[in-house]
Amino acid sequence: MMKRVIYISIFVSIFGLALSTESILNALITSIFAGYDPSVRPICRGYEQVNVSLDLGLRELIDLNEPQQIIKLKLWIRLLWTDCLLKWNPNDYHNVSNVVVPFKNIWTPDLTLFDSVSTEFWGLDKFRAIISFDGTVQYNFPTVMEVQCQVDVTKFPFDQQTCPLQFGSWIYTGKQLDMNLQSDHADLSELKQNVEWDVTGVPAVKHIKYYACCPDPYIDLTYNLYLKRKPRYYKTNIILPSMIITLLAALGFILPVDSGEKVSLEVTVLLSLTVFQLLIADKLPPSDEARPWIGLY
Template identity: 40%
Template sequence: ATSSLPAPVRLQRRGCLFAYKLLHDLFANYSSALRPVEDTDRALNVTLQITLSQIIDMDERNQVLTSYLWVRQAWLDAHLTWDKDAYDGIDSIRIPSSYVWRPDIILYNNADDHFGGSMETNVVLRSDGHIMWDSPAITKSSCKVDVSYFPFDGQRCRLTFGSWTYNGNQIDLRNRLDTGDLTDFVENVEWEVLGMPATRNVITYGCCSEPYPDVTYTLLLRRRASFYIFNLLLPCIMVSFLAPLGFYLPADSGEKVSLGVTVLLALTVFQLLVAESMPPSESVPLIGKYYIATMTMITASTALTIFIMNVHHCGPGARPVPPWARRLILHHMARLCCVYEVGESCKSPPREPGGRAARGDAGGPGENPGQGEVCTEAGGCPRDHCLCYHDGLLRNVGYIAGCFRRHRAAQRRTSEWKKVAKVMDRFFMWVFFLMVFLMSVLVLGKAA
């Protein structure tokens, strides 16, 4: 009946018959539970190769790396060999991996809740007994995350593979290549892979006296910081430069303290955003240090603003400005910060308080009651009938002149204290601008 079929179909059916016969002959007396070696005293060589396909997620807070790997294991099964000429030239077959013995190679630093292994894929069995098992796996591995330089940080995540029950005298695990395969890696938007070197280690654990070999792949990662620069760092720098402008606001506006508090609350929100994604460790991220330093500076500027506003609103009963403050603040610091009275400029020298103009302002009608004596006899006014010599009128004029002098002196004291506050505002504004600039340069320089 088969002679009536076309030649290709007959060859295909003949090949299937030989494949079924080969599968039956190989596994007639085979057990997948025992290590496939002819001499039980010799170790079975197993080679391991890891291909990194994708970085799915890096959970910094829980310190877990989720990656998609292709795991290739190869070993020699001495019980699964055949003469390919006896089976119509069949050199290799692909069978389910559950049919053959497999090394129990697992990820030592697995952090998965379900502890899932590799996918149950087929193995390639060759006529000389060599078996190659390629299986994809999504692994969750523990990774010690160092966020000291976040968001300009780099991480070293280790993937350690080894046998769980077989020691080095039973399975000799070796890495096929000195590095992981990155040819099929899908680029990650957050992390850049710099390399994946592989090392073989032989460790003797405290539970057992036998050595246990393992292969450790070190995944070298560097964070792409553009997202964090534009969403966390630059807004913080711009908000920080708003804080010194609180000193430039007029004291009578009533918004000086509210600006500092608003800036402090904005930085607190940014600080909470960073803290939510970072692990609760002792190492503070670089951007966190910048936030803390900026918040400390803004707190100090708000406290100084309150003090300066208290100086500005000194009432008429305030004491005069001390001589050292008049000399240091009203003369030197005012000239340094270009703070002058109305009508003056940076080029014209400031008018000294207490000078001629001030003294002239203190005068007024009736300042010197003796001037009433000028009411002369040249006008023909008899001495006994001149109003200037009436005692009541002289007392009233003297009282009015004294009130005027006291009012002018109080105005001078108030204006001097206001100028002191204005000079201190300008001085601290430039000091805090310089501090913000230096902190920004230090942070970026340290990150570089």
């Protein structure tokens, strides 16, 4: 009988603590979101400018479509800013120092990827944010992006490409929203290797630009994605056969004129060169601005 009473007492205590914690969170959420409008940029005395910091991690280079010059990436993005309207004293709410809320309940910076060809910024509004008692908001989300990337194939297949990923606010000026980098390079610790490209680095830089339309500056954060092509496949299937055909063609000039095999050798080399050119036509990336050296060869 005594054990049953003890078990009931423990259950009631745990259940009461759960109800108490839930009521505290409800009271906290009701308090900080009273009169809060997530569609309006938070402005307080001494906090007229919202400071946003951006961190980026590259998970996978999915594809680089050279004919269309579009690169497809899988990323995760971490945003950090301070919302002066979302502050509270933890002592008033049993030391609750942070809460997790849906994306739609808070104001968020209009992060935009310039030169994007995607129909939407996938993942930006599909997760939850963490709010600390001092107004600090953390929002992390994964995403898949397609970006226009200018490809120079002059040195194909030993070429290196640079694809800039330029992030910024489309609406707010630098006086309203300041953007900063959490790190001077993207995180590559969880990068999956691509079969054709090596990612040699993703350094980041902050730009402050002035446009003719507006007197205030606009800020963007640019991550330069450096890529190096893996040439082993092309060495085996394009360069080596080309060298062999060239040697066979040169061999025809060495054979004596009275050799009966000279004419047939040159005809065979010409036919093999024609067939080989048709086979590698689809392997060479088309470009009107730069012609690959191997194509000229």
